[in-house]
Structures are given as C-alpha cells and as structure tokens.
Amino acid sequence: MKHLSPQRLVRLLPALAVLALGTAALPGRTGQSATLVTPAPVPAAVTPANPSTAAVTSTREIVLELGKRTISLLDNGKVIGSWPVAIGDPSTPTPTGSFKVRNKVVNPQYQSTVSGKVNPTRGAQGPLGDRWIGFHTTTKDQYGIHGTPTAWEWTVKGREAVSRGCVRMLTPHVRALFDQVEVGTPVVVKR
Template identity: 60%
Template sequence: MFLCGAAPGSASMASAPAVEDTHIHLDLRQRRISVIRNGHRIGPWPVAIGDPRTPTPTGVFQVENKRVNPQYESTKSGRVHPVTGPSSPLGHRWIGFLRQGPNQFGIHGTPWPHWVKIRAAVSNGCVRMLNAHVQKLYELVDVGTPVKITR
C-alpha cells in the first residue's frame, strides 16, 4: 500500500541497477518532470506537486521501489482504498523515492487529470502525473535511478 506519505504494503520490485547516466529531474518551479539519459531529455511532462503545507521534498534521492496497480492507504484515516488501477488515487504506476518513518513519497498516476493539467500544488508531497505519462516514466527508470528535485 502506498500514499503520499504512506508506507508500502509489500516488498520492493526487484530491478537491474540504474544506468549511471540516467536520472529523473523534477523542476518544482516549472512543475515538470523529465528523464535525462546520456545528456538527452525525455519529456518533459507536467506534474501536480505537494501543497505548500505538505510540500514535495527537494534534494537528490533514488528510486526505491516500483509498483504496478499500487494500493492507496489514506494518510488521515489509515483506510485502504479498495480500487487499484487507473481509477485509484495513485493511478496504475508508482515510483517510490523517499521514506520518512512510516511515510513514503513517490511519483504516481492520478484519476484526477485536471490537477496535473493545471500543474497544481495539491498533494500530500507526492508527484502526480497523467497515467499515460507515468507509464512511460516507469518504463524508462529502474530501482536505483537518481531522482533530482529542484526549485
């Protein structure tokens, strides 16, 4: 199970080590995300980011885990959302990049594309992408890929 600021419910998906010349770059100011591979930019794609009260963390992290059809657990109630897939609050792909205690931050899809299209600051710290875009990002990165988040 995952939530922006939630703990995953199962072990990380195993993957090959990240290619050293590949990283994810998230620009919070422009609210866009890209993959940089061998000096070439793939993307950028628009994103929704953390609300000012629950901001998306900045710094250099790495992909810790990846999931297809992740389960969402509410940060407020602890209730597990029964729906998985594109209609889930996490969409159909999850790329986790930071744990803080029981909480985990990640890049994921969303059933609410409006927030991504207007590049809103509405999440609990996670990065929301359109489902088609996060699927492409998911295919481009592995566990261990660096994630650089800047303002």
C-alpha cells in the same frame, strides 16, 4: 542469495517484491491478508546491502523542477521526455533533494497516512493510478511519482500544488516514465 551478482539481484528485485508481497501486488488481484497499501519499499531481505553502489548501469536521471511543475527524464544529460505534474500542497510539500528510485509498483493501493483508511480502488482510476515510482520514505510517509485518475487530471493539466507531497502525472506519461527507469535511477527534486 550470496551467489547472485549485484546486477542480477537488481534485475530480480521487482519480481522478488511481488513474491514477498503476495498475490495482492498482481494486477487484478485482491487479497485480505497481503494487501499492498501505500507502496512499501522492497523488503530489506532482498535489498542490496548498499543501494548507492548497486549496479545500475543506466545513464538516466529523473529531474523534477517544482517551480516549473515539470518532470523530465534525462539520458546522459539530454532530455528524452518531459511532462507536466501536480506537486505537494504548501502544507505538505514535495521533498527536495537527491534521491533514487526505491521501488516500482503496478496497480498500487492507497492508504491514508492521516486516517489509516484503505481505498479499495486499484488501477488507472485508483488514487495512485496504475503506476508508482517510490523515491523517498520517512517514518510516517512514502513519496512517489504516480498516476492520476481521470477525475483528478485537472490537477496535473493545471500544474497544481495539491497533493500530500507526491508527484502526480497523467496515466500515459507515468507509464512512459515507469517503463524507462529502474530501481536505483537517480531522482533530483529542485525548487
């Protein structure tokens, strides 16, 4: 892949991630051996050597204000979209700081970091909804902005602090955000 420019590589990352993860990452597909559980970062083999210098030419930035429980998309400092969110419970808070979008996944599958149990439901009614925007990973957990099944919409509408650190959005809102950001987009999480 040495002949690919950084710009082209960044544009190809989502497609390469699907290839690396197998058919399980495709909407409507399930697979026994290549199940995507808790969305994984793009494999190191296809990640640019220095993601902070990857050629993201966008002037967009995601800003999450935990106190207001609002997530906004800014372009050149101007708010172009703002939505209510549910955030991490005080015992499992949403991490604060400056991050970047690490990965984007359509129809992610959830696996509990506590029990290891995999939830087989994918799509809009799955625990992670039908969109995942990963922004931080630790040795144990992955944090992202994701959709919310209908049964849990009350958590977003009430701007609750109930998740295990992730950021929940309503389905149409997370889809709108997902479509307007790319891997490498800055994510700022403020108290």
